[in-house]
Amino acid sequence: MSLMPTPLPKTQPYWDAAAQGKLAIQRCGDCAQCYFPPAPVCPYCTSRNVAWEEMSGRATLFSYVITPSPWPLWETTAPMSVATIALEEGPRLLSTVVDCEQSPTRLVIDMPLTATWRKFGGGPKLLCFRPAGEAA
CATH class of the missing domain: 4.10.1060 (ZNF265 like)
Structure with a gap:
């Protein structure tokens, strides 16, 4: 699978x-x-x-959940966020927030984010978001 x-x-x-x-x-x-x-x-x-x-790659965190278990097929360690990201240009999409502690104290709704690309497992680089500006 x-x-x-x-x-x-x-x-x-x-x-x-x-x-x-x-x-x-x-x-x-x-x-x-x-x-x-x-x-x-x-x-x-x-x-x-x-x-x-x-x-632009600029966005904000609209909503999220934190997964409690690792995703072995993606070679990740727990926890990991599954986030709804609101792009500055309007659309919302699902992604994850990286370079940030995966906790409700650090993942704050409306926090500014910027696009980045990460490789998980053996697949292609995937769109992720990291904190931008002061949120970083």
Whole structure:
């Protein structure tokens, strides 16, 4: 069993950007909304005029849980956060917060974060977030 992501044709631009340490998601050319996960049609206005765009990597912590057990397939040690991250550009996505004690005293809702990339196990580098600015 593998918990590693499998790039698909519709997600390949995301993985190509990730390989360069960049965060790319789709933006609608008609309504200007960014969205994630990728789709050929804008979820806001149903336009097909969508393109991949590099994002700033700035975000905030929207919500999280802390897993009490390690993820052996990802070669992690406990605990680890599973977090909903709100990108500065609008979309929310699931990730983890790294370079920070995994506790409610350190993982504070609305804390500023910045994108980073980490390798877990034998898979590709995955999008994570670390505390930014004073939160670091």
